[in-house]
Each structure stands twice: as C-alpha cells, then as structure tokens.
Amino acid sequence: MKNQDKKENLGYWSAKKKVKEIKGFYVHLLVYLFINIAIIAVAAYQDGDWHTLNNIWTYSTAFFWGIGLFAHWLSVFGPNKLFGRDWEERKVKELMEKDKKRNWE
Known part of the structure; x- marks a missing residue:
C-alpha cells in the first residue's frame, strides 16, 4: 500500500471516529432532554401544583447530569488548548530546542 493511501485511510478512519463521537453527543443530549422534561412533567402532574x-x-x-453533558460536549467540540495536538507539537519542539542548546554548550 502506498504511503499516500495509508494517510487517506487514516484520515477516513479519523473522520469516521469524529462523526461517531458527534453522533454520541447528540444522542446523549436528546436523552438528557427527554428524561429531564419527563421528570419535571411528572413532578408537576403528581402534585397538581406548579409551586x-x-x-x-x-x-x-x-x-448534575448537565455537568456531565457539558463535559461530554467539551470532549467532542471543546478546544483542546491545554493538552491538544498543538500543545504536544509545541512542547516537543521546545524540548528539542533545549536539548540542542544543552548539547552545544
């Protein structure tokens, strides 16, 4: 298999994984909304009093479920500023530069 084909194949599987993560979040959101609307409706109907x-x-x-839903949202859509790919690349370059300077001194 050519190197380009491997890259395209990895890109496809990466995109497919991302789509699955996004779909998982939306399913989680729909279940969250349905269940919580049902809980509030039952509480309202049970007592017959909106108070x-x-x-x-x-x-x-x-x-509390909303906190978990927010964490799920962050994992799917949120920025990975702290320890994302950009951070990893910057850190590797930084460490390589430090190592290069230490070896020259």
Missing part, C-alpha cells in the same frame, strides 16, 4: 416545581430536587437530576 412544587420550585423544589430543588426536581432540578437536581438536570443540574
């Missing part, structure tokens, strides 16, 4: 929706326990699932 019970002021209860913090009604929203606790949405809040």
Whole structure:
C-alpha cells in the first residue's frame, strides 16, 4: 500500500471516529432532554401544583447530569488548548530546542 493511501485511510478512519463521537453527543443530549422534561412533567402532574416545581430536587437530576453533558460536549467540540495536538507539537519542539542548546554548550 502506498504511503499516500495509508494517510487517506487514516484520515477516513479519523473522520469516521469524529462523526461517531458527534453522533454520541447528540444522542446523549436528546436523552438528557427527554428524561429531564419527563421528570419535571411528572413532578408537576403528581402534585397538581406548579409551586412544587420550585423544589430543588426536581432540578437536581438536570443540574448534575448537565455537568456531565457539558463535559461530554467539551470532549467532542471543546478546544483542546491545554493538552491538544498543538500543545504536544509545541512542547516537543521546545524540548528539542533545549536539548540542542544543552548539547552545544
């Protein structure tokens, strides 16, 4: 297999993996919305009083699950500024430069 074919094949599988991650996030988002709307609707219907929706326990699932959903969003769409590929490349170059200077001294 030619080197170019290998690169294209890796690019395809990388893109396919990214699409799968994005799809996974959207499924997670839809489940989050459906379940939390159902929880709030049941809480409202159960007591027949909209004042019970002021209860913090009604929203606790949405809040804590929302934190997890945000983390999922960051892993799929968020910037990898801290330890992403750019950071790795910069760090490798930095360490190579330090090593080069140390060897010349």
